[in-house]
Amino acid sequence: MTFSVAVSGATGYAGGEVLRLLSQHPQVDVTTVTAHSSAGTRLGELAPNLRSLADLTVQETSPATLSGHDVVFLALPHGASGPVAAELPEGTLVIDAGADHRLRDPDAWARFYGTEHAGHWPYGLPELITAPFRTGSPTKQREDLAGVSRIAVPGCYPTSAQLALAPGLAAGLLDPEDIVIVAASGTSGAGKATKPHLMASEAMSSMSPYGVGGVHRHTPEMEQGFGDASGESVSVSFTPTLAPMPRGILTTATARIRPGTSEDDLRAAWDAAYDSEPFVHVLPEGQWPTTKSVQGSNHAVMQLALDPHVGRVIVTCAIDNLAKGTAGGAVQSMNIALGLPETTGLDQEGLVP
Amino acid sequence: MTFSVAVSGATGYAGGEVLRLLSQHPQVDVTTVTAHSSAGTRLGELAPNLRSLADLTVQETSPATLSGHDVVFLALPHGASGPVAAELPEGTLVIDAGADHRLRDPDAWARFYGTEHAGHWPYGLPELITAPFRTGSPTKQREDLAGVSRIAVPGCYPTSAQLALAPGLAAGLLDPEDIVIVAASGTSGAGKATKPHLMASEAMSSMSPYGVGGVHRHTPEMEQGFGDASGESVSVSFTPTLAPMPRGILTTATARIRPGTSEDDLRAAWDAAYDSEPFVHVLPEGQWPTTKSVQGSNHAVMQLALDPHVGRVIVTCAIDNLAKGTAGGAVQSMNIALGLPETTGLDQEGLVP
């Protein structure tokens, strides 16, 4: 069976990555691509890498152009997907790669985005442990995705951060009040709009922070996920930085361990969480994650270390911000919702070197 | 039907790329990987990106370990594949990604490699125009690959250079005595062995030439292909340079046009050569090739321009040196030899950004 798909925001980085991945998906037929300023243009002119889709003509993003497909991906600026989604038929699977439907708390949305809350959709991070691990059998987020018709794809930073720490929080091994996350993202995380600091001459050979001091919009999303994992109130210090590479996120997540927690306890919790996961991997001891090893692939790789001197666990996690961090997670979630094997179309290995 | 495959030199860049591409090939089962110093190690430790093959154990490269497969890829240092290949059964499809079997002329081999010539195999550049275009109907190299059991994969520079100029040479539009080629390669072209000038600290933010003055080993290979295309004796000035990127070759190939040649003549020759090719593309006028647009893919993209002031055509061509320039061409040639559709397993789009 083949599902017809429309991708809006097709000329941005998130939309382009959805298309790149879907071009290898055996059960999907991309029939419509939409965008704004480039409507009317052949996709081949705008995205010369997507050769198999080159002859599609970009259409205006509207409920009309997006309707009539089995699946619609929304890869729009935050605030834009809410109104569009509201006009799409219930029976269509709508997957929002933007922020609009990620947060459960309208106040958090208002505080960080300043517009009206569009609502909360099932969260497309299948491997996220969502119910308290310790009070029963663990559940994962994928259970909430089967058969749904609306999915909110996580942000790229929250994907890596939540995967990094959720096992320990769910196992009750970490103090949820003392979490510090510092992450480095490739420049594609900042989108395709031209800005002076994102020019190659400025960004190459340079690292810089931004959104420091708890103001980055991914902070409440992380706290929401960590709260679900731990069953407790959580506070996160999050500092994003811009790294001189096109893709990739390396997240360093550290949390104070609860007294009496050993490295074995930690490793057991992470192994239990991810041992059977096809896309999330705790590396063998001694091996460290590199963003290059997952470049272009849907995998997340991580390693953990206990620093007994300071009583903290440090988990470093690498993903491709556009793949597992956005479009890969979106396609994986689509597979679950459609009842396809979860890994369908996602067998691309990391592009190394 | 599934073909069993062994890949030697599996821990180098060429071998690794063969594995990366084969991991998505639906009719291939990689059962053996071999290397030298790392024999006995789990592949997952050496190539953490190749997750689907992580559990294979690297074996010693030898006729014994390589025998018993339908297909054997040799990705060995030059001079090493000849002896190994000589021991493999006739019925096995042997694809040499190294230099040993590329040159027809034993003298040229001796002059540039200094060892004994291993022999000449069918040349794995399917799109190369090999018979004189003007004296009959054009033929392409792929005709020599169907059903063969030995294939010599072209060098990365010759792949892009020959694709860039062969149409004009075969059409008799270019002076074969005045060809100048300058090409920039990503650092993976220099292999995986650690060398001071290939360290990141040295190579990043830097460009440099090497092998200047007709001494690069890919020069006779280009002259062989250009000679086949033009039916005339050819001389090529070739200068390779090292560019600060992991992958990709951008070739600037320029030749003096024969008197009376118009831009329309040129464009017609190139279009005739490549219009029906799945992997080689003359871009629409106004669009220039970028190595990024073909990163990780088996495509070659090119653009041509006539400079009437100097009477030269300039063709710029971009490929991924490891994909179309090595492993992609190898898999494509394998498909032809095995009677599979030529594009099988090669539908990966360029990784952008």
Add this chain to the structure above:
Amino acid sequence: MTFSVAVSGATGYAGGEVLRLLSQHPQVDVTTVTAHSSAGTRLGELAPNLRSLADLTVQETSPATLSGHDVVFLALPHGASGPVAAELPEGTLVIDAGADHRLRDPDAWARFYGTEHAGHWPYGLPELITAPFRTGSPTKQREDLAGVSRIAVPGCYPTSAQLALAPGLAAGLLDPEDIVIVAASGTSGAGKATKPHLMASEAMSSMSPYGVGGVHRHTPEMEQGFGDASGESVSVSFTPTLAPMPRGILTTATARIRPGTSEDDLRAAWDAAYDSEPFVHVLPEGQWPTTKSVQGSNHAVMQLALDPHVGRVIVTCAIDNLAKGTAGGAVQSMNIALGLPETTGLDQEGLVP
């Protein structure tokens, strides 16, 4: 003695580099910086690296703000410096880092720039051999710069190309009708204006050509200089490419040698031209130029090779496009015009690694 200096276009890359170099010049006092859109802003906000000049306030670029200085640097878009220069006092040393006053031939200007020709000024490439070497004693361009009050700074590509080939042309060793130049430039060569293809996400890990086919505006400038060097009519095939690094140009310049020319002849001509130069260096045999070795410095380094098989000399030359290619050459020329030692303030070594 201290000279007062004004720099226009101070917030662009050329102007910024003039400021960076002048900040270390012991006999210069930068008192005025001008620009367009950022007038009124503290320089420290716009160019945080220029700490010693941070408290200067950017003023509007106008004859009024630029007047009253001993030296004025114009680092403006092409076409913009002509009108400004026309209003500056004769006694002021005006150094135009833009294109307006480089070409002698108004027709060439009109053909490549499409506006009215602003005139021709002494050309600020001191090491360029300008009179026919073989008919008398060699002369260098620096002789035309002493005491002048107007200087046209060469383009970055022409700086490296002319330095690369002029010695052989002036010595009559090269065929001036068969010159092919392919050069790779860092992204700063494209300026500071934001453009999609110059974004870090697009330009990193990618090489691409542009201005192919004799249309780049630096072509007539090269032909002018080569014509002066050789005393003959010259035609140049020039292809520029964009490399994934912030700075640097690597030029590969090749010309057919005249019959009977030996490598010794060639080496002797280049050595004679540059042996006593403080900033232009033919490297010891076996050593190849790298753009990194001259990063941030005013040096040009080159190596030559004869390819007897094709009868061509290949000269590869590396400069920093913003330093020797623009601002360094400008300061060096200023020193000559002011009667200062030519190397004053230009003792910065290349930033390696």
Add this chain to the structure above:
Amino acid sequence: MTFSVAVSGATGYAGGEVLRLLSQHPQVDVTTVTAHSSAGTRLGELAPNLRSLADLTVQETSPATLSGHDVVFLALPHGASGPVAAELPEGTLVIDAGADHRLRDPDAWARFYGTEHAGHWPYGLPELITAPFRTGSPTKQREDLAGVSRIAVPGCYPTSAQLALAPGLAAGLLDPEDIVIVAASGTSGAGKATKPHLMASEAMSSMSPYGVGGVHRHTPEMEQGFGDASGESVSVSFTPTLAPMPRGILTTATARIRPGTSEDDLRAAWDAAYDSEPFVHVLPEGQWPTTKSVQGSNHAVMQLALDPHVGRVIVTCAIDNLAKGTAGGAVQSMNIALGLPETTGLDQEGLVP
């Protein structure tokens, strides 16, 4: 007055950077360069960027070759400078850019380096606040450097980390028990020895952590400095990461604030510490540090933010790991010890772009 200088380890990155900076120092004459494997070679062959020192011949590193100079820089692997230093005359100013003489505590040395402790020398971080700010007038480390004949240059990570947090610790505003530091370093921080993961093909486009879990050797050095600043016992969680750039460190340092601390309190403490410093700068609000802005210069730039939600201050600080982080700090300390103005020879601005 001119001081004669010898630099050992001259062919490594630290030694090379000392030479690059000293080449612009007006009161220094580098007369001896020493190394190990390259003894007997002309420096110009090994470090083509250092043109003004090209004719020096590299000598063996030994007390004999290093003796007889006013100043000796040791840029040797850890453990190697102790024995050499012990043989140098008391009257010579010996500046150790290696680790051997940084730690006061022999046990910490033994734990992290595993060899015998060479002793503790005055610490070459002039701007470090060393005495408890709150119990009297603040003192800075430079007071301990005037007239000394032995100086231990700080590690690159500790330079940025200590500069980032010391003002707040000295002012009693921070909880010294909950400090988390994550830093990204360019590849030159890993030295010049060839290692697989430092090859350009591997390191470009990739970020990765290393030395996670409190095992990096710079950890005790940070704790020593923070302890001096705060007068209290300190524990630091430090995670270093490798970034795809040749130079630069971006440090994200975060500490829990003491109750009642306001952003104004914080800003006042940092301003008081650095307002009069020539090389350490708290940026204007709204401006963030970039490693590029200090590339090749001796400046450190930082910005701070209070995250009231989690009760932490986050200080991000950028330096050039080889300049301010090693060689620049060494030259600055030399100036102090010799009684020269502290900024002599250190007026190079950051190389941008």
